Amino acid sequence: MKGRSPYDKCPVYTSEHFSLRLVEEGDAEDMLCCYSDVSSVRLMNADNCTSDFYYTTLSEMKDCIQGWLKGYERGVPVCIRFSIIDTQNGKVIGTIEMYVKSRDIGVLRIDLCSAYETQNHIIELLQLSTGKFYDVYGVQHILTKAIPIATERIAALRACGFTPAEHHAMKPHGDYYIR
Numbered sequence: 001m002k003g004r005s006p007y008d009k010c011p012v013y014t015s016e017h018f019s020l021r022l023v024e025e026g027d028a029e030d031m032l033c034c035y036s037d038v039s040s041v042r043l044m045n046a047d048n049c050t051s052d053f054y055y056t057t058l059s060e061m062k063d064c065i066q067g068w069l070k071g072y073e074r075g076v077p078v079c080i081r082f083s084i085i086d087t088q089n090g091k092v093i094g095t096i097e098m099y100v101k102s103r104d105i106g107v108l109r110i111d112l113c114s115a116y117e118t119q120n121h122i123i124e125l126l127q128l129s130t131g132k133f134y135d136v137y138g139v140q141h142i143l144t145k146a147i148p149i150a151t152e153r154i155a156a157l158r159a160c161g162f163t164p165a166e167h168h169a170m171k172p173h174g175d176y177y178i179r
Contacts, residue, residue, distance in 0.1 A: 006080055007072070010072070011132070011136070013129070014087070015127070016087075017086065017087055017088065017124055018084055018085065018086065018087060018121075018124060018125060019084075019087050020082040020083070020084060020096055020129065021082060022069075022072065022080065022081075022083070023068050023081045023082065023095060024065070025065050025069075027065065027083045028061040028065055029058060029061075031065070031083075031092055031094070031095070032055065032058065032061050033091075034095075034113045035053055035054065035055040035061060035064070035111070036055055040111065040112060040113055040114045041053055041054045042147075042149075043146075043149075043153065044109070045109045045145035068081040068097075078099065079097045081095050081096075082095060082097070082098075082129075084125065086116075094110070094111045094113055095110075096108065096110050096129050097111075098129065099137075100139060101143065104141060105139055105140070105141045105142070106133060106139035107142070107144070108129065108130065108133065108144040109144070109145070110126075110129075110153075117150075117153065119156045122152060122153055123159055123160060126157070126160045127160065141179065142179055143165055143177070143178050144176065144177055145175050145177070146175060146176075146177055147175045157179075161179045162177035162178060162179040163179070164176070164177055165178035
């Protein structure tokens with residue numbers, strides 16, 4: 001990895017409307033707005049995951065967060081799950097995950113409360129995260145998933161220079177975009 005490893009000390013990133021920091025157990029109650037909402041969950045990328053990320057209880061959400069934190073503590077090459085905080089109200093409105101899939105490709109997952117699944121919000125989150133992640137993770141390309149019904153997300157990806165990924169490291173799964 002180029003730059004300072006995010007596993008030494010997880011960075012915090014901030015934009016006009018959002019802040020990204022390592023998930024915390026205390027985020028669980030806010031996160032349920034995202035992970036208990038069927039509209040949100042159907043847009044999530046659970047490819048190669050052990051769960052579909054549909055949680056309806058605080059206990060399930062806390063268990064998931066504990067799993068993400070244990071993965072972070074193990075370090076490279078496991079993912080880092082960042083909480084997305086709306087800086088206007090201080091609420092956690094979802095998560096962003098990044099991990100290195102292969103030597104030069106990273107995979108980005110964005111899970112959002114459905115109220116934030118808008119082109120403008122996603123563009124800001126893509127600019128905030130990918131603006132840092134190429135260097136921090138030492139990758140040349142970032143893959144992210146957007147299924148066909150995720151029209152706001154697809155528009156945001158295209159606006160940020162992502163194109164459909166014909167050949168990529170997440171085969172046999174489809175609906176990936178790359179930049």
